[in-house]
Amino acid sequence: MPLWAELTRIGFIRAAEETEVAVMVTGAVEAHGTHMPLGTDVILPTYITETVAKRTKALVLPPVPFGDSWIFEPYQGTVSVRPVTLIAFYADVMESVFRHGFRFIVVVNGHGGNVSHLRDAAKRATDGGDRAVIIVNWWHDLGKEARRNVIETIDGHAAEDETSEMLYVRPELVDMKSAQPAVSDSKYIVVSANYRSELYPSAVHGDPRPATAEKGRAIVEAAIDELIELIETLERGEIPIEIRQGY
Numbered sequence: 001m002p003l004w005a006e007l008t009r010i011g012f013i014r015a016a017e018e019t020e021v022a023v024m025v026t027g028a029v030e031a032h033g034t035h036m037p038l039g040t041d042v043i044l045p046t047y048i049t050e051t052v053a054k055r056t057k058a059l060v061l062p063p064v065p066f067g068d069s070w071i072f073e074p075y076q077g078t079v080s081v082r083p084v085t086l087i088a089f090y091a092d093v094m095e096s097v098f099r100h101g102f103r104f105i106v107v108v109n110g111h112g113g114n115v116s117h118l119r120d121a122a123k124r125a126t127d128g129g130d131r132a133v134i135i136v137n138w139w140h141d142l143g144k145e146a147r148r149n150v151i152e153t154i155d156g157h158a159a160e161d162e163t164s165e166m167l168y169v170r171p172e173l174v175d176m177k178s179a180q181p182a183v184s185d186s187k188y189i190v191v192s193a194n195y196r197s198e199l200y201p202s203a204v205h206g207d208p209r210p211a212t213a214e215k216g217r218a219i220v221e222a223a224i225d226e227l228i229e230l231i232e233t234l235e236r237g238e239i240p241i242e243i244r245q246g247y
């Protein structure tokens with residue numbers, strides 16, 4: 001199906017009759033080491049969903065580029081939105097989409113800082129009725145097996161996995177010459193505006209140096225297939241919840 005924002009009003013009416021699923025992309029504009037573009041967290045899920053749009057009937061909304069990037073504010077180029085704004089914004093978009101008659105919104109999220117805000121917005125937007133928001137943290141939920149097979153170092157931020165994905169999707173935006181590893185750890189959750197550079201040294205967590213486009217292709221293609229599977233499940237009216245008696 002075409003993308004939501006590219007349809008005419010009449011085209012939208014026809015397309016919306018064919019599906020109960022809308023897809024929302026949420027990302028971030030923030031530092032990713034010195035080797036990756038600031039828009040990495042919106043570029044990757046946008047690529048995935050635009051590819052999926054060609055193979056399903058689900059309507060794909062234009063991406064929300066900004067997210068909660070508080071942790072990366074010390075680094076040049078980061079644009080961060082406050083949680084209160086994000087929750088209200090996400091909820092407004094979800095409620096508006098639901099008013100058009102969609103039953104499911106699949107959020108393909110590209111950024112960890114957005115997760116709790118998406119959850120809060122979805123609680124608000126699904127109050128009453130049988131509507132559901134399914135939040136897919138794509139870097140974690142999709143392509144898991146492919147990741148396990150190809151990635152040699154830890155998952156992280158601007159690390160081997162994410163750098164590989166970007167080398168596959170937009171290689172011209174990656175500067176591998178400046179790719180450097182960094183890792184910061186604590187036994188506890190340390191929260192401090194003053195220690196953000198220590199919490200995320202160089203805006204990297206992991207080692208981007210072993211990244212390749214081939215590894216990225218394996219992950220991104222698996223992610224696309226799994227997202228299509230999820231949308232087809234929802235199109236059948238099924239919710240992806242497994243109930244196990246006992247455990």
Ligand SMILES: [Zn+2]
Binds near residue numbers: 032041110157162
């Ligand atoms: Zn990222």
